[in-house]
Amino acid sequence: xxxxxxxxFILDRFMITDPQYSFxxxxxxxxxxxxxxxxxxxxxxxxxxxxxGSNSFETPYGYGSFWSRTTDEIFINEFFAxxxxxxxxxxxxxxLIRFNPFIQAPKTxxxxxxxxxxxxxxxxxxxxxxxxxxxxxxxxxxxSSHGLDLKESSDERDFISFFELYSSLMDDKNASEELMxxxxxxxxxxxxxxxxxxxAQNAKESVGGALFIFGENVSYYHLSAVIxxxxxxGLSTLLLHSGIEAIHRRGGKRMMxxxxxxSAKDDPLxxxxxxxxxxxxxxxxxxxxxxxxxxxxxxREHDEKHAxxxxxxxxxxYK
Numbered sequence: 001x002x003x004x005x006x007x008x009f010i011l012d013r014f015m016i017t018d019p020q021y022s023f024x025x026x027x028x029x030x031x032x033x034x035x036x037x038x039x040x041x042x043x044x045x046x047x048x049x050x051x052x053g054s055n056s057f058e059t060p061y062g063y064g065s066f067w068s069r070t071t072d073e074i075f076i077n078e079f080f081a082x083x084x085x086x087x088x089x090x091x092x093x094x095x096l097i098r099f100n101p102f103i104q105a106p107k108t109x110x111x112x113x114x115x116x117x118x119x120x121x122x123x124x125x126x127x128x129x130x131x132x133x134x135x136x137x138x139x140x141x142x143x144s145s146h147g148l149d150l151k152e153s154s155d156e157r158d159f160i161s162f163f164e165l166y167s168s169l170m171d172d173k174n175a176s177e178e179l180m181x182x183x184x185x186x187x188x189x190x191x192x193x194x195x196x197x198x199x200a201q202n203a204k205e206s207v208g209g210a211l212f213i214f215g216e217n218v219s220y221y222h223l224s225a226v227i228x229x230x231x232x233x234g235l236s237t238l239l240l241h242s243g244i245e246a247i248h249r250r251g252g253k254r255m256m257x258x259x260x261x262x263s264a265k266d267d268p269l270x271x272x273x274x275x276x277x278x279x280x281x282x283x284x285x286x287x288x289x290x291x292x293x294x295x296x297x298x299x300r301e302h303d304e305k306h307a308x309x310x311x312x313x314x315x316x317x318y319k
Contacts, residue, residue, distance in 0.1 A: 024192055025064055026060045028061075094288060095314075096313055122277045139238070143234035148200045154197075163183055198243050216252065237272070
C-alpha cells in the first residue's frame with residue numbers, strides 16, 4: 001500500500017515516536033511517500049521520495065526510512081520484492097535506502113547492504129555526563145569562558161540565523177551537494193513542533209549554532225556550525241552539550257549524535273562525538289538497482305563526463 005499523505009495514523013498504531021519518521025520531517029526536502037505492507041502479525045514500511053527527472057528514489061536525509069516489527073526473512077524479502085516491483089512499474093533505475101541504526105538492517109537479496117560508518121548515541125537515562133571524556137569536559141569549561149550568550153529557540157528568525165551561519169561555513173568548506181541545504185529547508189524545519197536551535201551570540205551577532213530534533217525515545221543532533229573555531233575554541237562542544245541538556249530536560253531517553261564524515265576509526269568528527277559517549281551503532285545503506293542495463297549506461301556516461309568526481313551510487317542524478 002502506498003500512502004502519499006500524512007501517515008501519522010500508522011505511527012500512532014505502532015507507537016512510533018521517532019521524529020524522523022514523521023510526514024513533516026520527510027517532507028523537508030521533497031514530497032514523500034510511504035510504502036506499507038502488513039501480513040498477520042508482520043508489518044513494515046519504507047519512507048522515500050521519488051525523483052522523476054532521474055527515475056530514482058531515495059530515503060530522506062537522516063535515518064527516518066525503514067521500519068519493521070519483525071525480522072522474519074520471508075516477510076522482509078516479500079516486502080522489498082513488492083517495493084522493487086512498484087519501482088519497476090514507474091520505470092525506476094535505482095534507489096538508495098538509509099537505514100536507522102536503532103533498527104537492524106534487513107538481510108535480503110533484493111539490494112546490496114553496505115556498511116557506511118559507526119554512529120554515536122547517548123543513553124540519557126544513565127548518568128551520561130560522568131562518561132564525558134576529559135577533553136570534552138575541558139572544552140565545555142573553556143568555551144564557557146568566552147562570554148557568549150546561549151539561546152535555545154524554536155523561532156523562525158533564529159532558524160534563519162542558523163541557516164546563514166551554516167551556509168557560510170559550507171561554502172567555505174566547498175561541501176558536497178548533499179550538505180548544501182537551502183533556506184526553505186530551515187524555514188520548514190522551524191515549523192516542526194520538536195525542532196530547536198541552540199545559538200551562541202556575542203553583543204553583535206551569532207557566532208555558532210546547532211540544530212536539534214527532540215523525540216521521546218530518540219532525539220537527534222542534526223546540524224552544527226561555528227564560524228571561527230580558533231577564536232572560540234570548544235564552542236562546538238559547548239553547543240552540543242547545551243543541546244543534550246535541553247533534550248534531557250524535556251524527558252528524552254536516547255540521543256543520536258551521528259557518525260564521522262568517513263568510515264575511518266580516527267575520523268575527526270567521530271572522535272569529537274566519542275568524547276560524549278562510547279555507545280555506538282553501525283549505519284548501513286541499501287543500494288537497490290531496479291533496471292541494471294539503464295543504471296550501467298547512466299553511470300558510465302556520467303563517469304566519462306566527470307572522470308574525477310566521486311563514485312556516489314546515484315551519481316548520475318548530479319550533472
